[in-house]
Amino acid sequence: MYKYDHIDQTLVDERVAQFRDQVARRLDGSLPEEEFRPLRLQNGLYYQRHAYMLRVAIPYGLLSAKQLRTLALIADKHDRGYGHFTTRQNIQFNWIELEKTPEILAELAQVEMHAIQTSGNCIRNITSDAFAGVADDEYVDPRPICELLRQWSTLHPEFAYLPRKFKFAINGAKEDRTVLLCHDVGIELKKDPNVQDGALTADIYAGGGMGRTPILGSLIKKNVPWQLLPSYLTALLRVYNRFGRRDNIYKARIKILVKALGPEEFSRQVESEWAQLHSKEAPSKDNFTQAEWNRVAQHFTRPSYKNLPALTRAELQSFVEPKLDANERVAFTRWLERNLRPHQVPGYASVVLSLKPHGTAAPGDATSAQMNAIADLAEQYSFGELRVTHEQNLVLADVEQTELLHLWRAAKNHNLVLSNIGLLTDIIACPGGDFCSLANAKSLPIAKAIQERFDDLDYLHDLRDITLNISGCINSCGHHHVGNIGVLGVDKDGEEWYQITLGGEQGNQASIGKVIGPSFGANEIPDVVASLINTYVEHRTEDELFIETYRRLGMDAFKEPAYRNSRSKDKQKVDQKNSV
Ligand code: HEM
Ligand code: SF4
Secondary structure, rough: OOOHHHHHHHHHHHHHHHHHHHHHHHHOOOOOHHHHHHHHHOOOEOOOOEEEEEEOOHHHHHEEEHHHHHHHHHHHHHHEEEEOHHHHHHOEEEOOOOHHHHHHHHHHHHOOOOOOOOOOEEOOOEEEEEOOEEEEOOOOOOOHHHHHHHHOOOOHHHHOOOOOEEEEEOOOOOHHHHHHHHOOOEEEEOOOOOOOOOOOOEEEEEOEOOOOOEEEEEEEEEEEEEEHHHHHHHHHHHHHHHHHHOOOHHOOHHHHHHHHHHHHHHHHHHHHHHHHHHOOOOOOOOOOOOHHHHHHHHHHHHOOOOOOOOOOOOHHHHHHHHOOOHHHHHHHHHHHHHHHEOOOOOOOEEEEOOOOOOOOOOEEEHHHHHHHHHHHHHHHHHHOOEEEEOOOOOOEEOOOOOOHHHHHHHHHHOOOOOOOOOOOOEEEEOOOOHHOOOOOOOOOOHHHHHHHHHHHHHHHHHHOOEEEEOOOOOOOOOOOHHHOEEEEEEEEEOEEEEEEOOOEEEHHHHEEOEEEOOOHHHHHHHHHHHHHHHHHHHHHHOOOOOOHHHHHHHHHHHHHHHHHOOOOOOOOHHHOOOOO
């Protein structure tokens, strides 16, 4: 885990002091709201429907137990006892009092955390694979590069005021677990097997994003040596900074520029800008050096793993079998099946703790009691660290296989072991109308209603992998475009309606879902989802997943049954108004 040095710590401490002064001036009235607004947003402080919301960055999703305890403390002292983990490896607190924010930022700074650049038209939190460093399909551990780029992008003077916010994701594994193609820039790290010691290079994708105009990123440049990333990315951002549209907020993201120019022309412009910044004869002084790599990479060395035998699933099962009582047998076996990922090191597994208990809290919410319990579990079972997933769950990355049963029993006491990872009820959802002032409709009650309707774990396991994502408005914070089933809240004369998309997918086969037709009323959604699932069950061939059946059959096979009993047939207007 990266440890702040003097430079990092000074930077966050100074920001706290500045913000303390700004808040004091706001409170005594000497700083008007319109002047304070950009200052608070630079520290991740939004004003939402009911209160201030603070968004705290969790760079590349990595947290220490100590940091999580601080987040729990903040939830208790300054919020209502919980926090919301988001799709971009942040945590949001929804009930913050302005007076308390300097104190909160000071508490965060003590554990090497902050909220800088979690808002505004700058480079946002850099996200990565929640299984970085342990995944069995990894080419390269992306975390040193993530950290180097975090430092490079933090308070970068040239990129503090881009046309729009800018999001990086970095992946180093065969499977993309970062939604790489939905980011402004996606960096895919590779090690060249033909080169001795493997030269580390990056393929750069640009112009992905969701929101009003969902677009998947295009490959802009292959094989950028890791050392040259700062100069290459500077060139790319400069092209965006100069030519990105500032006249129209809906057309300001880099995806619109890349689309307008075409990826080839965009790439050519970046190349020409890069040539000004860097050449063999005159290398850019911004580039990373081996010394910097060494400084950062030493924090991501392997923890002291034991020398253990690797257990197959069958061996693991027979190891735990005698220790399980009758009540535990089915639940534990299911959990092994859904909530574990294979590990690079023999005898270890990575465990996903579900933050999606059926029908209770909002997807991604964790109470302070849960956070404290997870911190204890991380210390006891996973070298004191954990990770935040893009799907709004938490991961203990380094659990000894023979400890899994103990861990499961301990985590069960805190409602963290539902075996629904990757299943229909592992819903990604934004805060929607319950909290967000931009919302057209609520997201959380829809997620709850679906979870309540599909509460039967036997059935869910039989349905296998299906993603269902919900956003409360077109901004797509809940990533509905890349859900196999997407739910988007739309507004019709003050009434909340929901538009369904089908066929979205994240990962290597990323695709954007298509709208099924007119929107549905809130109370229809569980029935509509049931109808979509029934169509799948009726038509699937053996081993076919929902998305595969959808691709084989096409939209119409799902559409007709979904609308059979719907009252939404005459609501086309809603969809025209909000069409994506
Ligand atoms: C209540 C606080 C929030 C506000 C005010 C907010 C605001 C926005 C806005 C305005 C956009 C559209 C940007 C554009 O199209 O240029 C957006 C997109 C996005 N937000 Fe949020 N958001 C909030 C919460 C969240 C949460 C909780 C998550 C994670 C669950 C999230 C993650 C994202 C993501 C991933 C996008 C995707 C679109 C993209 O970048 O291509 N946001 N948000
Ligand atoms: S999708 Fe819309 S409603 Fe949901 S958090 Fe984002 S801005 Fe708010």
